[in-house]
Amino acid sequence: MNDQKTLLQIDGVTKIFPGVRALDNVTFSVVEGEVHGLVGENGAGKSTLMAVASGALVPEYGRVVIDGVETRGDTEQARRLGLAIVRQEPALMPDLSVAENLYLGVPLKQRPSLMQVAPWAEGLLKQWSDDVAIDANERVVSLNPEQRFIVEIVKALAAKPKVLVLDEPTEHLLAEDVERLFERIRKITASGCAVVYISHRIREVQKIANRLTVLRDGQGQGTWHAAGLSEQEIVELIVGGALDRDFPPKGDDEGASVILDVAGLRGAGFSDISLQVSKGEIVGLAGIDGNGQREFMRALAGQARSRGRVTVTGTHARLHNSQAAAASGIRYLPGDRHREGIFGELSVRENFSIRSLSFDSIKGWVSQRSEARRTKDAVTRFAVKTPSIDTPIRSLSGGNQQKLVLASVLASQPKVLLVDEPTQGVDIGARMEIYKVLREAAAAGTAVIVVSSDAHEVAGLCDRVLIFSRGHVVKELDGNAVSENNITSAVLTVTTEREKGLSRTAGFWKWASGDLAPIVMLAVAVCALGLYAAHVNPAYLSARNLSGMLALVATLAIVAYGQQLLMLVGGIDLSVGPLMGLVVVIQSFFLNDGATLGHQLSGWAIVLLVALAVGLVNWMLVGPFRLHPMVATLATYMALQAVSLLLRPVPGGLIADRVVDTIGAQFGFMPVVAIVAFAMAVVLELALFKSKLGITFRGVGSRLEAARMAGARPQLTSLAAYLGCSFLAAVAAVPMMAQVGSGDASAGINYTLGSVAAVVIGGASLFGGRGSFVGALLGALLIIQVNVVTSFLDIGDSWQSYLLGGMILASVALYSRSREMAVAK
Structure with a gap:
């Protein structure tokens, strides 16, 4: 190794957290062309060390050198120097598509045109496997844990790194994908890349690593050639002494009472499952993943619908939801602890x-x-x-x-304990302790069912094993027949291939969770409501009515675009209405009859500066001062309203007729401002989905930390969103100026809630990451249309509030339910 170039050098690194010295003077190096295993118990400092290497953490002492360049705690610099990291929890943005995540995950020079990003991403996925069941256009949120991890690995490999860090890379992978990963590792190290391989699975480390380094309690214990140590020696180095690695003795359940009795249970992914679990017994469910064992377990936990008879200690168990299952004595330990645990x-x-x-x-x-x-x-x-x-x-x-x-x-x-992957991501010492605890729970009277992808674990822990294939139990192993070889043999002989990529989400819900659904549904609602109003009162379609309605739509739509811009990054601005009112009040002093051009230009300059200042103040309150967006912008709301009332305690200052006429110009019956608003929606929509800036906005709102790791600058993105929102609110005040005609401090108040409503109805998520400017336009159109229609139908102004509230509730319920249904379980 001495004649090989060192690609990653960590010298004397110390990292201290409150109350914990996570790393203590650790030195670690990786050379080109090698796989370097990094092992240790949970909390030993492995992930912390790699976070320091990647620039995500800054150490108190020590230095990090990547490819000969000392880094300064900057993740983007580490990426530029060639370090890529696959974390234990994939750093993906759930509301972005697979293709968009891959696009942001590679360096700028390797990114394709956004018009070609989908086929480019499909090509990368095909390099992983010809039959990979991952759609490049699918949102990451709908992928299962295994698929998300594959995307994370593909993203790291696509960056063509000089140093690749893999943190527990096989925890979510099937055996076939583990082999694919090892093939990729051998290939990239042959070309000179260095790989840091972090894993609790000692056999994997021995199989793939050239050298290994042991960490214990934040301190390095030395570096060895992997082939020169036995598995037991590695374990003793990790824990600091000899460790009993035997599984706890199995129970003698002969003649024991039945705790769980399942008869003819069926649901999505499995059918006609019957089993009994007695006191003192642990039953394992094995099979190639996707053959029904996890779906069966989730149904028992009340996480999925099922039909059949289930009793717990002789009492009928209700499984219609997780709360009912828990009340019946059934508890579930999920495998995906980050999302469900x-x-x-x-x-x-x-x-x-x-x-x-x-x-x-x-x-x-x-x-x-x-x-x-x-x-x-x-x-x-x-x-x-x-x-x-x-x-x-x-x-x-x-x-x-x-x-x-x-x-x-x-x-x-619990009376029944369901455990999915009990030792996933757990070190060898804790693994033995968990086995002991599960055995003690069974002996105390709890019925324990375990799903695990580790045949060795299933054989050592379980008294009985049921083999699943295509949703059915096809074989049962009991007593001495429960062995690793028998389980593996049974799994391989009862099914020839795994069914991949099958969506269990109903077609409507999958469509409704997409970006096009809100636009289509709103368009249908607008047309239906318009046709009904025209049928009842033909004057609804008159040029005069349409012209006036579209002018109002344009005003609401433009301010809604600003609100949408901010909601994409997870913010909200309650001050847009008073800001619009303040703009009109300010201009009522500058756009009067007889005002010189210079005087009018001064008014426009002041308005622009005020709008940007409001955006800056809002960002500072939310960003550096860490106030909640609603609290911060509510304070700004009151301040702006107070300033407007100080300037114009009562409405006054008429806007010059020529200004009003210019703003209200029409092309036929179509107001020019409406044409501008429609064009803005199209341009902003294209930018949202077809520009790097748009993807960055959605990425930051979807998952801020993952976006940061992908090279985005969240604070700068958030600042741009707040400035853009305030600027667009000021632009929206221009057509409102022609509608009110004078300085009125209360003129814009209703636009705050109206803009939020338009964006929500248009399909935006209040938590960020999703939205549509065309949807916001249609939302604004529907809101104004409802207000106008109630007048034409003579059904009272109160119906405006009823209908608007109903539309908001229906939209939120529909979009939330569809997105929930589309999330992979």
């Missing part, structure tokens, strides 16, 4: 107690003393490494999160 912003204490609050509460009041005591006991028993029980769980390592979730589920004292 933890509450990232809550503390360790809250995450532990949330499933068993009845043990800490009296008449609905929670005893924090009891909650803290039980949490401390669980942290000690499961060896969860955390600075304190009040630390946010998101800051813990993946394995420690997994252990705490298991402790939380067991604390609820």
Whole structure:
């Protein structure tokens, strides 16, 4: 290795978090053409070390050198120098498509034209596998964990890195994809790339690594040639001594009472499943992934619909939702802990107690003393490494999160425990402890069912194993027949291939979750309402009515575009209405009859500066000062309204007729401002989906940290969104100026809620990442149309509020439900 170039050098790195020295004077190096294994228990510092290497964390001491260049804690610099990292939790933006995630994940010089991004992404996916069941145009949120990890790996490989870091890369992969990954690793190292391979799976590290480095408690324990150490020696280096690696003794359940009885259960992905689990017994479900075992388990947990008979200790179990299943004594430990297992912003204490609050509460009041005591006991028993029980769980390592979730589920004292991948991402020491805990739970009377992709784990842990194929149990192994060889043989002989890429989402819901659905549904609603109004009152389609209505639509649409721009990055601006009113009030002093051109230009300049200043203030309150967007912009709302009232306590200052006439110019019956608003919608829509800036906006709103890792600058993007929103609100005030004709401080008030309503009805997500400017235009059109139609139909102004409220509720319910249905489970 001495004559090979060092591509990654980490010298004397120390990283300290509050109460924890995560890394202590660690030195680590990787040379070209090698696979360097990095092993250690959960919390040993492996992921932290690689976060320092990637620039995501800045160490207190030490330095990082990539390809001969010392880095400065800058993720973009590390990417430019050739470091790519595949994290334990894929750094993907869920509301962006697979193709868009891949596009943002590679360096600028390697990105194709946005017009060609879909076929380019399909080509990258095909390099992984000819029959890969991933659609490049599909949103990442609808992919299952395995598919998301494949996309993350493909993204890293597409960047053609000099140093590739793989953090637990096989936890979500099937055996066939593990082999594909190893083939890619061998190929890229042969071309000179260096690979850092982090894994708890010792056999994998021995198989693929040239050298390995051991970390323990944040300190390096040395570097060895992988082939020179036995599996047991590596384990002892990791844990600091000998470790009993035997599975706990299996139970003797002969004659034991039946805890769980399932008869003829069927649902999406499985059918006619019957089984019994007795006290002291652990039953494993095995088979190639996608053959019904996980779907069956989720149905038992109330996560999916099913039909059949299920009893727990002789009592009928209700499975229509997860709450009903839990009430029947069935608890579920999900395999995808990041999406379904933890509450990232809550503390360790809250995450532990949330499933068993009845043990800490009296008449609905929670005893924090009891909650803290039980949490401390669980942290000690499961060896969860955390600075304190009040630390946010998101800051813990993946394995420690997994252990705490298991402790939380067991604390609820379930009668039936369903466990999906019990040791996924867990180190060897904790793995043995989890096996022991599961065996103790079974012996205490809990029926335990385990799904695992590790045949060795299933054989060592389970008393009985059911082999699934295409939704059916095709074989049962019991007693001495439960062995790794028998399980593997049974799985391979009962089915020849895995069915991939089959969507279980109904066609309508999948369509409704897309970007086109809101536009189509709004267009239909607008046409239907217009035809009905014209049928009842022919004057509705008169040129005069259409002209006036379209002028109002243009005003609302333009301010809605600004609101949409901000909602894309997860923000909201309640100050747009008062800002529009302030613009009109200011111009009422400058656009009067007899005003010189210079005086009028001064007014426009002041308006522009005020709009940008408001956007800047809003951004500062939300960004640097970290106020919630609604709180920050509500404060700005009141301040702007106060300034308008100071300037014009009562309406006054007539806008010159020639200005009003210019703004209200028409082309036939079509107001020019409406043509401008329609053109703006098309241009902004194209930019949203076909420009780097548009993808960046959606990426930041979809998942900020993933966007940052992809090279986006969230603060700068957020600033642009706030400035753009305020600017467009000022633009929208121009047609409003012609409608009110004078300086009226209250003129724009209704546009705040109107702009939010138009954007929401148009399909935007309040959490960011999704939206449509054409949808916002149609939303504005529908809102104005409802207001006009109620007058033509003479049904009272109150119906405007009823219909608008109903449309908002229906839109949010439909879009939320469709997006929920499209999420992969």
